Amino acid sequence: GENVEQHPSTLSVQEGDSAVIKCTYSDSASNYFPWYKQELGKGPQLIIDIRSNVGEKKDQRIAVTLNKTAKHFSLHITETQPEDSAVYFCAASRDSGGYQKVTFGTGTKLQVIP
Amino acid sequence: EAGVTQFPSHSVIEKGQTVTLRCDPISGHDNLYWYRRVMGKEIKFLLHFVKESKQDESGMPNNRFLAERTGGTYSTLKVQPAELEDSGVYFCASSPEGLGETQYFGPGTRLLVL
Numbered sequence: 001g002e003n004v005e006q007h008p009s010t011l012s013v014q015e016g017d018s019a020v021i022k023c024t025y026s027d028s029a030s031n032y033f034p035w036y037k038q039e040l041g042k043g044p045q046l047i048i049d050i051r052s053n054v055g056e057k058k059d060q061r062i063a064v065t066l067n068k069t070a071k072h073f074s075l076h077i078t079e080t081q082p083e084d085s086a087v088y089f090c091a092a093s094r095d096s097g098g099y100q101k102v103t104f105g106t107g108t109k110l111q112v113i114p
Numbered sequence: 115e116a117g118v119t120q121f122p123s124h125s126v127i128e129k130g131q132t133v134t135l136r137c138d139p140i141s142g143h144d145n146l147y148w149y150r151r152v153m154g155k156e157i158k159f160l161l162h163f164v165k166e167s168k169q170d171e172s173g174m175p176n177n178r179f180l181a182e183r184t185g186g187t188y189s190t191l192k193v194q195p196a197e198l199e200d201s202g203v204y205f206c207a208s209s210p211e212g213l214g215e216t217q218y219f220g221p222g223t224r225l226l227v228l
Binding site for chain 2: 004006009034036041042043044045046049089096097099100101102103104105106107
């Protein structure tokens, strides 16, 4: 089955700096890569996603890159703000019997220091 | 539109007791998923309902776990009897019919088995 590795497990940055979280996946059939943000006391919420036919996608301060050959994908947050502090999960998803099966990474706890 | 809701938010029980978790998906979502996160580890897939049918239950740990979705609306996940290793956060997610659809997560139930 799919295996998703995520690094680092914790990340502290100064407000205004950039943060980068990296993930690798093992199943070449994975074709959809969502990123989730989990704030304290809440469930994971989708913040950005990328499909396998695209190499990069950007939404304001957040960008995701995908290297299918190397099976790497990354989340980049620029100009970090205290409200970006949360746990971030990457995930890889593939079609499985007509449905999407999602495998998550172990999470990165991001702390933005004011 | 109301999001995915879960009840209870927290549960503390003793080993050997029974606990039932409930999930109400977003109205109209055919797909309902249960996941579990043990502290510091990945969000792990447990099972997937399509309406009232179990599409994939390959992630269920053992026969102490029973999930139901009568009528294809809300779902329950019963753990009987609970063991220490069952502690963690149980998330429910739902998505509309179709491939590649975003999964919307509930806030989770934090289960502690003593």
